[in-house]
Amino acid sequence: MxxxxxxxxxxxxxxxxxxxxxxxxxxxxxxxxxxxxxxxxxxxxxxxxxxxxxxxxxLGRTENRKEDLTEQENALVRAFRIESEDMTEEEQAQFNKSLKDMMKIAKDLLNDDSNWKK
Missing domain, CATH: 1.10.260.40 (lambda repressor-like DNA-binding domains)
Known part of the structure; x- marks a missing residue:
């Protein structure tokens, strides 16, 4: 391919x-x-x-020639692929769920101004 x-x-x-x-x-x-x-x-x-x-x-994994991701998004995708490359499908599914849960927590923390006051 x-x-x-x-x-x-x-x-x-x-x-x-x-x-x-x-x-x-x-x-x-x-x-x-x-x-x-x-x-x-x-x-x-x-x-x-x-x-x-x-x-x-x-590699033939997509027909889209170029992904319209920011450099920060590309860095996250690269990190995700590195961390999950040796996982089984079941482990990857668990990993994905954990990441989604952590992202929600991080967003909630980001939106809470009391976390950012000195």
Missing amino acids: FYEKLQELAKSTGKSFNQIENDLNYSKNTLYHYRKTNPTQDRLLELADYFNVSVDYL
């Missing part, structure tokens, strides 16, 4: 893999190797930035 997305993005921008590799200072045939291997996290981020798309789009 990743390799096909790369091909699609290269075609839509009118660039060859060689041009993209040169632009990103990758060695020759780096992008062709992704037919059989997976890129590193750093490469995923570089390619997403290069094409101005989300990593999720590159």
